[in-house]
Each structure stands twice: as structure tokens, then as C-alpha cells.
Amino acid sequence: MLRTLLVALLALTLAACSRGPDQATLEAEVQQRLQQAFGTGVLSLSELDRRGSASDANAPQGEKRLVIYFDSTLKVERDQDFGSWDSPGVASLISALGAGPRGLSGIRNEGNRKGDLLNAHGSLIYRQTDGGWEAVVPQGFKAPPAPETVEPGVGQTREQLLAAMSTALNLAPGGTGAKERDIISDELNRSLNNIQGRLSRLQKGFPLAGGPPAGQYARLAQAMTSLLRPKGLQLTPLTTEGGLDNLRMLRRGDVVLALSQSDMAQMAVNGTGPFAESGPYSGLRALASLYPEMVHVLARADGPVTDMASLRGKRVNLGQPGSASRDTAIAVLAAHGIKPEDLAEAASVDLQQALTAIRDGQLDATLQVIGAPADSIRAASEAMQLRLVPLDEQAIDQLQANRPGTFATRVAAATYPNQTTPVPTLAVSALLLCDATLSASEAKLLTGLLFATDNDWLAAGSIQGEQLSKANARRALAIPLHEGALQALENP
Structure with a gap:
């Protein structure tokens, strides 16, 4: 039974990997996007490994879309500062490939040199048409929620702490309106920042x-x-x-x-x-x-x-x-x-x-x-x-x-x-x-x-x-x- 299940899962995985555009089409699309962002002779695609696909949950009604995931190796063909403020850089690279910041490596502070290799985990969204598959956009990146920047206590979020302080001080009795609660929250939030800031300074932070x-x-x-x-x-x-x-x-x-x-x-x-x-x-x-x-x-x-x-x-x-x-x-x-x-x-x-x-x-x-x-x-x-x-x-x-x-x-x-x-x-x-x-x-x-x-x-x-x-x-x-x-x- 277990073997049958594993075989079935493997078959589904292979089927998912085979959906959408073929390898040559995907490689050509990535190279085209790199050229569009940086012009000719800056970056070339050395290697691309497809890592599977998934249905696009955000596809417009009536459209069939797939998100294609891939790992790629890019070669820097001439010196390039990807941190530049005045020319295409890391922002254009990440957007062109549908990557997140942690999905890109090899970028050097103060500029990359000819021959450097960059590695990127990217994703492109394709739409199914009568003639096959058409690239729509690179997948958007949704950053994970930022961790709590202040740690008020184990198991307590900042909002919970503010609510507890308000209740303890009887600042928001029953029937208090939304505007009053906003004022209380703002003032308590400011006080909490002050406390955290002073404690940090006291600890040489x-x-x-x-x-x-x-x-x-x-x-x-x-x-x-x-x-x-x-x-x-x-x-x-x-x-x-x-x-x-x-x-x-x-x-x-x-x-x-x-x-x-x-x-x-x-x-x-x-x-x-x-x-x-x-x-x-x-x-x-x-x-x-x-x-x-x-x-x-x-x-x-x-x-x-x-x-x-x-x-x-x-x-x-x-x-x-x-x-x-x-x-x-x-x-x-x-x-x-x-x-x-x-x-x-x-x-x-x-x-x-x-x-x-x-x-x-x-x-x-x-x-x-x-x-x-x-x-x-x-x-x-x-x-x-x-x-x-x-x-x-x-x-x-x-x-x-x-x-x-x-x-x-x-x-x-x-x-x-x-x-x-x-x-x-x-x-x-x-x-x-x-x-x-x-x-x-x-x-x-x-x-x-x-x-x-x-x-x-x-x-x-x-x-x-x-x-x-x-x-x-x-x-x-x-x-x-x-x-x-x-x-x-x-x-x-």
C-alpha cells in the first residue's frame, strides 16, 4: 500500500513538472527578461533547472495560469555594480526573475566583476493559450511578516501588552468609543517605545x-x-x-x-x-x-x-x-x-x-x-x-x-x-x-x-x-x- 502511494505521488510530481512551457521556452524567456532589464552583454544564463510548478491561485476568472519555479546560474559578462542608484541593479534583477531577496546570491558589495556567477531561485507565471503557454509576469514577492521589533514578553504580542496595560489602568472602560481607544493606544505605544529605548541604552545598546x-x-x-x-x-x-x-x-x-x-x-x-x-x-x-x-x-x-x-x-x-x-x-x-x-x-x-x-x-x-x-x-x-x-x-x-x-x-x-x-x-x-x-x-x-x-x-x-x-x-x-x-x- 505504501509503495503504491509513493509511486502515485512520484507520478503526480513528474506530471506537475511536465506542465507548462518546455525547457527551451523557459530558458529563452529568462534570457529575454535579463536582456530587457540590463541590455545586451551584461548577464547571460549559464544554467537553468526547473523545480516544479503550481496552479496560480490569483489567476483571473476563466484563465488557467501556472507558476513555474526554477533555479538558475547567471554569468556576469562585464563589470556591473548591482547596488548602483543610477542604473539597473539588484531591484531589476530580482523583479525580472520573480525572486525574493533571499533567493539571490553572489552579489558583491562595491560591484561584481566579469566572470562572476550569480545564483537565483526564481519564478515566472504563464497563461495557457490556444497556441501553448505565454509568459505573463514574474511572480510577485510577498515578504514574510516582519518579526516583532520589540519583545514585550514571552507569548505576548505588542498589541496584547498594550491592551493589558490599558485594562490595568482602566483607560478603556466599557462603552469607550473607537477614537478614545485610538488615543489611548497611541499614547501607550509611545510610552512602550520610550521604555524599550531607555532600557536598550542602559544595556549599552x-x-x-x-x-x-x-x-x-x-x-x-x-x-x-x-x-x-x-x-x-x-x-x-x-x-x-x-x-x-x-x-x-x-x-x-x-x-x-x-x-x-x-x-x-x-x-x-x-x-x-x-x-x-x-x-x-x-x-x-x-x-x-x-x-x-x-x-x-x-x-x-x-x-x-x-x-x-x-x-x-x-x-x-x-x-x-x-x-x-x-x-x-x-x-x-x-x-x-x-x-x-x-x-x-x-x-x-x-x-x-x-x-x-x-x-x-x-x-x-x-x-x-x-x-x-x-x-x-x-x-x-x-x-x-x-x-x-x-x-x-x-x-x-x-x-x-x-x-x-x-x-x-x-x-x-x-x-x-x-x-x-x-x-x-x-x-x-x-x-x-x-x-x-x-x-x-x-x-x-x-x-x-x-x-x-x-x-x-x-x-x-x-x-x-x-x-x-x-x-x-x-x-x-x-x-x-x-x-x-x-x-x-x-x-x-
């Missing part, structure tokens, strides 16, 4: 203001923690609302380190924009620029939004209230002559909620400042074709001139599925920030370890971390660099 649990800042903060801990540096990443919240926490002394956008940091130093009421933060210092965060304007490819002007009168998401991304998004609209009141609806949800609403016809577009490729955008491309709307060149020039900490860039071709050409846009730098009170020796140590060439950011789960390099460490800085960081960056 560095509390780090990261971001929302599913965001890129949180994932980068977690990767930093895992890479630097074995080297003797203890970081404690904290869950926060994002870049604006992080700057305020740093100023209050709740944390020692913070992640935020370069344009927001410049406003904080000068006491302008969201920081006008609190005044200049003269003690703010940068340790380094980490990676570019690009303005993404996203709409359905078959929808009414084709350029920035067509956003007027449409339902557009600007991002969550109080976020650094939202402030930049409003400035981008203003540079194109559009005010929030010119929109039919100015929504205030996160990126994942906005993409779902676009898919369901409830929104026409969304603006988001985020590192590329964004996991949620890649995943959403499986369910619908998205258009990455270019910013007008005149508006980009205006923003660069009037908003320090920003710079013109392009979203490289193949960064996202079905994106065949570079898309002009505006970018800011994600900065690692501290206060001037951080000692020069601490700043030098931290910065030096951050840019160590043996840091494997992809293995730690961060695509954005792979873009760190000393060559870009001072890019888009509009605030003072800490003297200790300067020493680390100038040393070989």
Missing part, C-alpha cells in the same frame, strides 16, 4: 526608530540588527509610524538612531514644514544616506490616469496622515499645479490598501515614496497591469530647486513587471540619523560596521540594504554629517 511592521524601514532595521549584532553592536529596532514620527522621537531623546527621508530631515533641521511649530533641530546629524526612495505614481494600465495632469478630478491616495511620504506626495502634486482639493477624493491609506482599492475600482491612483522594488507593487502586478506614471521634467526641476534633499532619477526598466522603459521621477534618500550628542567614536564604529563589505543584506532579507555603498553615503544630504561618520567614510 542603540534604540533605533524604524517604521510600521510591514514597511521597508522596519525590514531594513531588522536586517541591520541581525547583521551588526554578531559584530558586537546591539540595536533595538522600534515599531513607529514612520519618518516624521522617527524624527520627533529622536529629538525627544526617546531613541539614539532613526530612519527618515532626506527632505524631511532638512525640514527638521530648519524648523520648516511639519516642524515649524517645534522650531529648528540644530542637533540633528546624518550618519549616512542608505538608498534612494522614489516617488511612485501608480494607476491601472487600462485606467483613466495616463499622466500627472490627468490626476485632476480623480480619486487619488496620498498616503497615511503624518507620514513623510504624504508630505512629499502633496509637494509633488503642487509642482504639477494640483492641490488636494482639486481631486475627486484624497484618500489617506497605506500602499497595500491603496493597491487593493485600485484593483477593485475604488481608487484611480496612489502616490507613494518608497524604495524600489516595493514588494506590494510587485505582488499587485499579478492581479492587474499597473502603469508607473512619469513626473513632468519641469516639475522635477522645480522640486529639486525648492526642496533640498531631493534629486532627479529614473525607475530603471524592468524594476516592475511589464515596465519596459525607465520612468523619470523624483527621489529622496533614506537616511540613518542621530543627534550631535552621540559620541564620535560611537558614530564612527556604527558607520564603519554598516558599510562593511561582508554584510550580506539579501540574506538578511533587505533588497534596499544591498544598495548601501560609501560612494552614495553622502548623496542628497542637506543636513550636517556627524564627525564620527565622516571619519568612517573617509577611511579606506
